Amino acid sequence: MKTIDDRLATRTTRMNASAIREILKVTQSGDILSLAGGLPAPEAFPVDIVKGICQKVLEENPVQALQYGPSEGLGPLRQALVEYAARLGISASLDEVLVFTGSQQVLDLLGKLLVNTGDNVVVENPTYLGALQSLNAYQPNYIPWPTDDEGAIPDALEEILRKNRVKLIYAVPNFQNPTGRTLGLERRRCIARILVQYEALLVEDDPYGRLRYSGTDVPTIKSMAPDNVVYLSSFSKVLSPGLRLGWVVAPHEISRWLVIAKQGADLHTGSLPQAIAAEFVAGGYLDRHLSVVLDLYRRRLAAILEALECHLNEVATWTRPQGGMFVWVTLPAVLDAEEVYWKAIERKVAFVPGKFFHTDGVGNSTMRLNFSNTHEDRLGEAIERLAGSIKDVAA
Ligand SMILES: Cc1ncc(COP(=O)(O)O)c(C=O)c1O
Structure with missing residues (x-):
């Protein structure tokens, strides 16, 4: 019997990004604080x-x-x-x-x-x-x-x-x-x-x-x-x-x-x-609305950077962006961010392991954190949970 593999074009096999899709599936569950997506804040929509x-x-x-x-x-x-x-x-x-x-x-x-x-x-x-x-x-x-x-x-x-x-x-x-x-x-x-x-x-x-x-x-x-x-x-x-x-x-x-x-x-x-x-x-x-969006995200960026300072100082290093939606965290090379990810899911927080953004198989100890889509009052808690999962893996 023919399988789907017999039907797909050769190029389609390269489209397979199932590893990350599988990983991120669990972030859909309602009680997870997700720093995984790249979504704007719902509050930022000019309804x-x-x-x-x-x-x-x-x-x-x-x-x-x-x-x-x-x-x-x-x-x-x-x-x-x-x-x-x-x-x-x-x-x-x-x-x-x-x-x-x-x-x-x-x-x-x-x-x-x-x-x-x-x-x-x-x-x-x-x-x-x-x-x-x-x-x-x-x-x-x-x-x-x-x-x-x-x-x-x-x-x-x-x-x-x-x-x-x-x-x-x-x-x-x-x-x-x-x-x-x-x-x-x-x-x-x-x-x-x-x-x-x-x-x-x-x-x-x-x-x-x-x-x-x-x-x-x-x-x-x-x-x-x-x-x-x-x-x-x-x-x-x-x-x-x-x-x-x-x-x-x-x-x-x-x-x-x-x-x-x-x-x-x-x-x-x-x-x-x-x-x-x-x-x-x-x-x-656009210009008027942008000033609202900038105020909102500026607070969120400040909150995540403060939380990283508080919970991951001396454990990891991270970028300090002046804009955008993401902070990039680098763990000690011995730690695997995908392992941290699964511990983080147990603690109800999600991010994207950094290796998926690389084309040469490196980046195992890096992770991407999104700050735009989580309320600033909850970013501290999210990073505290993340720090806990890093310690779980380090232990
Ligand atoms: C760097 C970059 N390019 C393109 C896109 C896709 O954006 P769009 O919603 O305009 O398709 C994204 C979305 O996150 C992005 O981060």
Whole structure:
């Protein structure tokens, strides 16, 4: 009898991420304090604003919001994003700005368009797990881009590019998922110079850039090497992930192909969510709402860092991000974070073991903690439980 394995395409086997899915299944149970996901706080959803905008959109332009739309994205949203991108220091023409069904879709479509089986794709080590899940289907050969406490190392990229033919480079320079690290200005300049010199293409994934709780913004790599960078961002962390809205600023010859791939994938992104987002940006709601979100997450970041200081001082080290949603913890090398994970589940707290974010089998003693989705009053308790589980394993 035929099994599913007889039916699946060869590439599908690479899509198998069951280990982490199995592990995280247990976090669904209601009484677990989960630092595992990458979810925004429910309190951060601008329900009343969206209600009002919906009403306005459906009264003023119901057909545009409910009809099929262009694969490039809704005109008013793209126009609003051109202006928004300019405020981020990215100058873009309308044909370079496209809207997608979440930024996750862009990762999939870029893989589909650019990556042949066995092509070299450079990813920060560690990197965003979802990028690996998207790209895996296209069977790339990952080259891990070494990182240190300040993020991805430019010299290491140059060495990789000198020795290999590289199809694509993927990085999250702001408040990286999973480490929370942000690349400094000097490193960005070096990376931009290297991209130009080697005629390389970088996907600069930036869903967290606006979630800065302290310090000052660093210019995007896109602004330094516009022809060599696909800039990718999202409404998921600043408005709502349920609307499924991502957007890119891509060099013209890539945006043209992205539109073709998008057409084949899902024709276009939902018109109603796009109409909502257009008004959210152009009507000035985004900036006002962001200040609410920043206040909320700033408190949560302070709470988790204080709790780590209190319960894990001299046991572990961790990053001190100035924004985003994640803190990265490194345990002594003898401790296995997956073992800690199962002890943590017994103590009703969850996180993601860091090895899943690596492409070279390292990172066994690291873990990613999310702080945006747990109330600040409970983060202390969560970290106390986590510290207990680390001690269980150490013992
Ligand atoms: C770095 C990074 N890129 C992309 C995504 C996907 O975001 P979206 O909801 O826009 O698909 C996430 C989601 O957590 C992310 O952390």
